[in-house]
Amino acid sequence: MSARRDAGALTRRGLVLLGAQGALMGVLALRMRQLQIADAERFRLMAEENRVNIRLIPPARGRIFDREGRPLAVNRQNYRVAIVREGTDDPEETLARLARLIDIPPRAREKALRELRAKPAFVPVAVAEHLTWEEFARVNANAPALPGVEVEAGLTRFYPQGELTAHVVGYVGRVSERELKEDGGRTPLYQIPDFQIGKSGVELKAEEILRGEAGVSRIEVNALGRVIREFEREEGKPGDDLQLTVDLELQRYAMERMKDESAAACVLDLTTGDVAALASAPGFDPNKFVFGISSKEWKALLDDPHRPLSNKTVSGQYPPGSTFKMVVALAALEAGALDPAERVFCNGRYKLGTSWFHCWRRGGHGHVDLHQSLAQSCDVFYYEIARRVGVEAIADMARRLGLGQAPPLPLPAVRSGLIPDKAWKRRAHKRAWQIGDTLNAGIGQGYVLATPIQLAVMTARIATGRQVTPRLVRARAGLPLPAPEFAPLGVSAAHLALVRGGMFGVVNDARGTARKARIAQEGMEMAGKTGTSQVRRITAAERAAGVIRNADLPWERRDHALFVCFAPYRAPRYAVSVVVEHGGGGSTAAAPIARDLMMRALFGPEPPITAYPPDERRRIEEERLRPPAPRPERPQSDRA
Amino acid sequence: MTFRDLDRDEPATLGAKLLRFNWALLLLVTAVACVGFLMLYSVAGGRLEPWSARQMVRFAMGVALMMAIAMIHVRFWRAMAPLAYLGGLALLAAVELFGSVGMGAQRWIDLGFVQLQPSEAMKIALVMALARYYDWLDRDKVSRPLWLLPPLAMIALPMALVLKQPDLGTALLLGAGGAVVMFLAGVSWWYFIAAAAAGAGAVAAVMASRGTEWQLLKDYQYRRIEVFLDPSSDPLGAGYHITQSKIAFGSGGLTGRGFMQGTQARLNFLPEKHTDFIFTTLAEEFGHVGSLALLGLYALIVLFCTASMLSNRDRFGALMTGGLTATFFFFFAVNMAMVMGLAPVVGVPLPLVSYGGSAMLVLMIAFGLIQSAHVHRPRRGL
Structure with a gap:
């Protein structure tokens, strides 16, 4: 056989092979034509009808704990009862039987019946939620008599501490229409009926950390939406747990101590900036919001003049009054406008042009130096040095101490207060700044506003000389966050020491304004500053007739009582701020609360009785004998 | 005919080799690979990750490998053929012993950068070895029964090992390539006619063995065959893939739903949407026009390769080109037939389009060998 003949054979075979391949490809092309042209309509229809549905499995929300690991927000089983229309011959009768076993309000029954009629026969319609274990068991036991009744268990949020931490932890609720619209369908979890998201407090601000990731269950459904089968199930990723810096016992004490007031208290750990207590009284029960609050209860909360829904520690803005005097003193010392040894004469009033500015003490304080001006809270001294140093220097010092800016806390409605300066007044009031405005600012009145947390930060910064910044979260998913390092304030240590000395005098000097609120134990001494901020204008006529005593005024026109402090004086560990709205004088209404909180922070739940000043010991002992306040009422399902 | 006769026509320098390189074929291969990138991007929901970008890198590496192989003289590959075959057999035996288990079958050897599927590599090695055998064998003896035994053994040995894995599809493709x-x-x-008859008998035997002690296939393979014959017998069970694949395919219509608009694949009807069933996504999104276009590209590749074979006077080169071309053809034809419900679901990827490093590697080696035969071919004076 020659090479040529052989090559010819290979060509023949090759062409035969090519022909066969071509024929097969022709078959493939014909099949494509059949499927995609001839039967396209049929398959397109099948594609529409026969769809895979993705059903989301809500993730377990991250829990929230206090600094000792005590639960503040947890998830608990929520038993629900639903009726499937196709499962029963007579849905109305089934519903009636169910109503004999568990409590279903008539309104809910009507709603369920309406939904049962409107929705497809296989869709479960929720009839009752938050069943107790007993109710759940009763329904289960009677299952044979209840055709079409389905019982489901899900998770719902519960706040075991009730109103104690309501403002900090916040609460969750259903996704509102507005949130759905703003989200624009980006968050598939929002589509889950009854999915709960943070509405307030840390629950709101740490929503993304707490939420976790949805699981997915892929199910096949037919054109009607009936589930045919589940292909696969991918469990979600639960949200991260958060540990707050708040100490529940301290928080509890603060809330109980202030329960009859409209007040706010903050306790800051000076080394870490940890917010050990952030109490705003009165509180409210966050569980009511989770379980659905009645419009009556809601209205009562809104109409309460003590504003229980507001977190006053970060949202309440008050004129800081005399607690602002440290700022003015530091501004003057740093600017060289005040000699530490200098004395200013106070005769009870200060003249500026044609008008008079009054000291709270009608007779005046006589000659006062810096230490006495703080200890006795002389107003005239501060009119004088505020005028000397000017508002810009005061505003600058205030900002360095953390005022006039919102502290970086994961809470909603954290307000920034107000530190006025010339530019601000031109912008906001379209008028030039007056020297009188400076004088008012010098005693923390006029335009100046601060929140209780800002006052605590200010005190912390004075006490440490460092830029202490508050933090509320201690650990995420069990991992502690790094302890922050605070940079120095850049204020002269000698000047800070002078001001701290004055604050020591406030509490410990014989003539200090808050002597009753001192700590009697050596080495634990406290330094502080009282403040009483006016909420009304005292007219010349009233002043002439004698200023009306707070007790004689209606509540809402009384002065706010303020107190800030830190302790121990020589090695500061905590700073406390207390604001009692319309409480009267800072020394009487706010200082004792602040001191008692400080004692608990320093000594734990049972501070030694000898650490209290002798005239306070009886009251404290009586307080300890009193039985503890009853726990907040728990919602129904807690019986489970 | 000796090599000395052919040497006159051979390109000596790299430049001359590049001049004779079959650039049109590379262009076609690249075009098909680009379709693959596009579809992988689409099934990933419009993301390069996790498939498309990696596939691009693999293809780029594959092109480099192909060029390198093409530049080496086909003589070298002929010399390598027996070694490649024995190496392939050794690897097949190795996966039997310590290969990892993927999708219920032992098929892979992890090389670190790519998971090698020895059964894929065997497709090439077998073709090379058979081409070498027939190049060596006197033409007169080709059809003598005694001389038929060595090639049959060469085909049967790897087929048996692959069947044991078990991978019916690859085993059949190996046999077809060898044939x-x-x-x-x-x-x-006559031998082919006889073999066809024997094959039919074997199928009958395999089907009859079901349920007996000497059952030849795994249960899932029987189910696939059964469902292939009548998909509607179990539309939500084993017939699910075929039914859904046909729905996806057919719902594309003439022009398709548009790029990234396919619903069937994206909603995970098809668990292997990025590998074996990627053609359905193409059909759903680009319709009849798109699927015919891809078939056209494949047809052109087959045509170009066949033309190269027909113009090759070197027997080894021509036989190898023909065998590899046929292997490539079986690849896409079986995959397309499978997703269109014309063949049972056997787990054959769509060449150059389906995601997978092993298949890509093997295909690019095959094209490199075809190119090497093409570049170094002594042209035929017909």
């Missing part, structure tokens, strides 16, 4: 080389080599028609 094509024998056919091209000039083995008498």
Whole structure:
């Protein structure tokens, strides 16, 4: 056989092979034509009808704990009862039987019946939620008599501490229409009926950390939406747990101590900036919001003049009054406008042009130096040095101490207060700044506003000389966050020491304004500053007739009582701020609360009785004998 | 005919080799690979990750490998053929012993950068070895029964190992590839007719063995065959893939739903949407026009390769080209037939399009060998 003949054979075979391949490809092309042209309509229809549905499995929300690991927000089983229309011959009768076993309000029954009629026969319609274990068991036991009744268990949020931490932890609720619209369908979890998201407090601000990731269950459904089968199930990723810096016992004490007031208290750990207590009284029960609050209860909360829904520690803005005097003193010392040894004469009033500015003490304080001006809270001294140093220097010092800016806390409605300066007044009031405005600012009145947390930060910064910044979260998913390092304030240590000395005098000097609120134990001494901020204008006529005593005024026109402090004086560990709205004088209404909180922070739940000043010991002992306040009422399902 | 006769026509320098390189074929291969990138991007929901970008890198590496192989003289590959075959057999035996288990079958050897599927590599090695055999064998002896035994053994040995894995699809493709080389080599028609009859008998035997102690296939393979014959017998069970694949395919219509608009694949009807069932996504999104276009591209590749084979006077090169071309053809034809419900679901990827490093590697080696045969071919004076 020659090479040529052989090559010819290979060509023949090759062409035969090519022909066969071509024929097969022709078959493939014909099949494509059949499927995609001839039967396209049929398959397109099948594609529409026969769809895979993705059903989301809500993730377990991250829990929230206090600094000792005590639960503040947890998830608990929520038993629900639903009726499937196709499962029963007579849905109305089934519903009636169910109503004999568990409590279903008539309104809910009507709603369920309406939904049962409107929705497809296989869709479960929720009839009752938050069943107790007993109710759940009763329904289960009677299952044979209840055709079409389905019982489901899900998770719902519960706040075991009730109103104690309501403002900090916040609460969750259903996704509102507005949130759905703003989200624009980006968050598939929002589509889950009854999915709960943070509405307030840390629950709101740490929503993304707490939420976790949805699981997915892929199910096949037919054109009607009936589930045919589940292909696969991918469990979600639960949200991260958060540990707050708040100490529940301290928080509890603060809330109980202030329960009859409209007040706010903050306790800051000076080394870490940890917010050990952030109490705003009165509180409210966050569980009511989770379980659905009645419009009556809601209205009562809104109409309460003590504003229980507001977190006053970060949202309440008050004129800081005399607690602002440290700022003015530091501004003057740093600017060289005040000699530490200098004395200013106070005769009870200060003249500026044609008008008079009054000291709270009608007779005046006589000659006062810096230490006495703080200890006795002389107003005239501060009119004088505020005028000397000017508002810009005061505003600058205030900002360095953390005022006039919102502290970086994961809470909603954290307000920034107000530190006025010339530019601000031109912008906001379209008028030039007056020297009188400076004088008012010098005693923390006029335009100046601060929140209780800002006052605590200010005190912390004075006490440490460092830029202490508050933090509320201690650990995420069990991992502690790094302890922050605070940079120095850049204020002269000698000047800070002078001001701290004055604050020591406030509490410990014989003539200090808050002597009753001192700590009697050596080495634990406290330094502080009282403040009483006016909420009304005292007219010349009233002043002439004698200023009306707070007790004689209606509540809402009384002065706010303020107190800030830190302790121990020589090695500061905590700073406390207390604001009692319309409480009267800072020394009487706010200082004792602040001191008692400080004692608990320093000594734990049972501070030694000898650490209290002798005239306070009886009251404290009586307080300890009193039985503890009853726990907040728990919602129904807690019986489970 | 000796090599000295052919040497006149051979390109000596790299430049001359590049000049004779089959650039049109590379262009076609690249075009098909680009379709693959596009579809992988689409099934990932419009993301390069996790498939498309990695596939691009693999393809780029594959092109480099192909060029390198093409530049080496086909003589070298002929010399390597027995070694490649024995190496392939050794690897097949190795996966049997310590290969990892993927999708219920032992098929992979992890090389670190890519998971090698020895059964894929065997497709090439077998074709090479058979081409070498028939190049060596006197033409007169091609159809003598005694001389048929070595090639049959060469085919049967790897087939048996692959069947044991078990991978029915690859085993059948191996057999078909080998048969094509024998056919091209000039083995008498009668043998093929006889083999077809024997095959039918074997199928009958396999089907009959079901449920007995000496059952030849795994249960899932029987189910696939059964469902292939009648998909509607179990539309939500084993017939699910075929039914859904047909729905996806058909719902594309003439022009398709548009790029990234396919619903069937994206909603995970098809668990292997990025590998074996990627053609359905293409059909759903680009319709009849798109699927015909891809088929056209494949047809052109087959045509170009066949033309190269027909113009090659070197017997080894021509036989190898023909065998590899047929292997490539079986690849896409079986995959397309499978997703269109014309063949049982056997787990054959769509060449150059389906995601997978092993298949890509093997295909690019195959094209490199075809190119090497093309570049170094002594042209035929017909």
